[in-house]
Amino acid sequence: xxxxxxxxxxxxxxxxxxxxxxxxxxxxxxxxxxxxxxxxxxxxxxxxxxxxxxxxxxxxxxxxxxxxxxxxxxxxxxxxxxxxxxxxxxxxxxxxxxxxxxxxxxxxxxxxxxxxxxxxxxxxxxxxxxxxxxxxxxxxxxxxxxxxxxxxxxxxxxxxxxxxxxxxxxxxxxxxxxxxxxxxxxxxxxxxxxxxxxxxxxxxxxxxxxxxxxxxxxxxxxxxxxxxxxxxxxxxxxxxxxxxxxxxxxxxxxxxxxxxxxxxxxxxxxxxxxxxxxxxxxxxxxxxxxxxxxxxxxxxxxxxxxxxxxxxxxxxxxxxxxxxxxxxxxxxx
Amino acid sequence: xxxxxxxxxxxxxxxxxxxxxxxxxxxxxxxxxxxxxxxxxxxxxxxxxxxxxxxxxxxxxxxxxxxxxxxxxxxxxxxxxxxxxxxxxxxxxxxxxxxxxxxxxxxxxxxxxxxxxxxxxxxxxxxxxxxxxxxxxxxxxxxxxxxxxxxxxxxxxxxxxxxxxxxxxxxxxxxxxxxxxxx
Numbered sequence: 001x002x003x004x005x006x007x008x009x010x011x012x013x014x015x016x017x018x019x020x021x022x023x024x025x026x027x028x029x030x031x032x033x034x035x036x037x038x039x040x041x042x043x044x045x046x047x048x049x050x051x052x053x054x055x056x057x058x059x060x061x062x063x064x065x066x067x068x069x070x071x072x073x074x075x076x077x078x079x080x081x082x083x084x085x086x087x088x089x090x091x092x093x094x095x096x097x098x099x100x101x102x103x104x105x106x107x108x109x110x111x112x113x114x115x116x117x118x119x120x121x122x123x124x125x126x127x128x129x130x131x132x133x134x135x136x137x138x139x140x141x142x143x144x145x146x147x148x149x150x151x152x153x154x155x156x157x158x159x160x161x162x163x164x165x166x167x168x169x170x171x172x173x174x175x176x177x178x179x180x181x182x183x184x185x186x187x188x189x190x191x192x193x194x195x196x197x198x199x200x201x202x203x204x205x206x207x208x209x210x211x212x213x214x215x216x217x218x219x220x221x222x223x224x225x226x227x228x229x230x231x232x233x234x235x236x237x238x239x240x241x242x243x244x245x246x247x248x249x250x251x252x253x254x255x256x257x258x259x260x261x262x263x264x265x266x267x268x269x270x271x272x273x274x275x276x277x278x279x280x281x282x283x284x285x286x287x288x289x290x291x292x293x294x295x296x297x298x299x300x301x302x303x304x305x306x307x308x309x310x311x312x313x314x315x316x317x318x319x320x321x322x323x324x325x326x327x328x329x330x331x332x333x
Numbered sequence: 334x335x336x337x338x339x340x341x342x343x344x345x346x347x348x349x350x351x352x353x354x355x356x357x358x359x360x361x362x363x364x365x366x367x368x369x370x371x372x373x374x375x376x377x378x379x380x381x382x383x384x385x386x387x388x389x390x391x392x393x394x395x396x397x398x399x400x401x402x403x404x405x406x407x408x409x410x411x412x413x414x415x416x417x418x419x420x421x422x423x424x425x426x427x428x429x430x431x432x433x434x435x436x437x438x439x440x441x442x443x444x445x446x447x448x449x450x451x452x453x454x455x456x457x458x459x460x461x462x463x464x465x466x467x468x469x470x471x472x473x474x475x476x477x478x479x480x481x482x483x484x485x486x487x488x489x490x491x492x493x494x495x496x497x498x499x500x501x502x503x504x505x506x507x508x509x510x511x512x513x514x515x516x
Contacts, residue, residue, distance in 0.1 A: 091472060113424060113426060113432075115433070116346075116423055116424060116441065118423075119441075127346065127423070127424065130473075130475075132425075133426075133428070133431075134429070135471070135506075138469065138506045139472075141506075142505065142506040150472065150506060171431075171432050171434040171435075172430075172434050172435075172436065172448070173430070179466065179467060180428075182467070183429065183467060187469055242432070242433030242441040243433045245436055
């Protein structure tokens with residue numbers, strides 16, 4: 001690929017193709033029809049990220065659908081990554097939504113098993129789990145590359161989205177986690193986003209497992225990160241979010257500063273995390289999960305020196321990037 | 334049926350079960366029950382007679398429920414999972430543990446119990462069958478619930494339930510003999 005194409009390459013696919021460190025963030029659709037809230041978040045992120053995940057009833061809480069959210073995000077000028085979980089749909093509905101995403105031009109899908117309804121606002125709901133995360137990835141690849149449904153019936157027109165998956169390197173059994181991702185890659189995953197990285201020792205061991213299995217050659221690894229901005233958020237992440245592991249040194253660091261400095265310290269820790277992740281061989285990008293703090297994402301990315309905005313600094317920045325409406329916000333502290 | 338123990342919390346969501354029989358012994362039993370012409374004929378004979386089939390399936394249910402917490406999905410994954418039933422996972426995951434396993438190896442839905450996949454991986458590795466865990470397990474055929482997986486296995490219907498991930502040429506998910514041709 002020639003150089004000009006590389007610098008202009010847009011979105012996640014473009015970042016991967018150009019070998020640029022990719023940046024994704026997360027947008028949670030509203031509990032209601034407030035489309036404006038999605039647009040607002042997308043506008044904050046526009047130009048700063050390669051793509052933004054749109055969550056699918058996150059934490060098993062009923063929200064506006066990830067497909068509708070993805071379209072709103074796309075309309076606001078940000079490339080969406082449509083999340084799709086196995087929790088609420090059987091294989092017919094899953095395939096149907098995947099085809100819908102393909103028809104409407106959603107460029108990326110992120111396929112996961114999903115949180116159990118137990119954790120959400122409708123714990124009495126029927127957990128579906130007709131497919132698991134690996135099988136859903138396999139299904140997507142079958143739709144796209146073979147042009148067939150699981151039933152073997154032929155499609156009229158194939159989707160072209162990039163297929164993503166998730167993995168949690170920090171959940172036991174740790175030794176199996178690289179192999180679990182290997183299964184998803186064998187099933188068709190082209191990129192993976194991870195749970196929050198706080199524990200570098202475990203993360204680096206997982207990465208070396210992936211390199212040994214040759215996974216990083218077939219699948220782009222986008223490492224998860226995010227700011228912890230209060231001790232209450234720290235406690236919540238430690239105890240209430242399944243699968244997040246926060247080592248003692250991080251807890252000590254955040255508890256060790258005066259109360260009014262916790263937010264700054266958490267953001268600084270996040271910036272350092274992003275920078276450190278960028279140095280690990282095989283890490284192709286970072287996924288910023290900012291828990292309702294989208295306005296702070298540009299600042300974190302600028303300080304960490306990653307993302308399309310930073311990459312565009314040397315060559316000509318696009319008009320869109322230069323006049324970023326929220327430039328500088330969150331930089332006050 | 335009799336899987337009433339410990340159902341107090343979590344209602345009817347599946348609950349991880351630690352098998353009451355070792356993995357090695359299970360693999361040995363499997364060799365005794367391995368498909369052959371005799372069993373295939375027996376299976377076909379059983380299937381043709383409704384009362385016999387019902388009795389046979391009932392016996393299978395009791396045995397496997399006692400030993401493995403079997404839920405009678407009718408397409409047994411036990412040989413690929415260190416003889417630990419993945420259908421006792423609250424999410425019924427057949428391809429490995431979810432990302433919500435606690436730092437102590439506990440199930441996220443039933444924190445008082447060990448994740449069934451933590452148990453499965455331990456048992457498979459200990460018995461020297463760790464490589465089975467890398468197989469891609471196909472989606473469950475929900476028409477088979479309550480049917481005899483032994484008969485299905487002897488009839489060769491379980492072949493290809495788990496597929497070896499195929500290097501450069503990805504394996505097809507489509508099972509042409511399923512879905513398009515109801516039994």
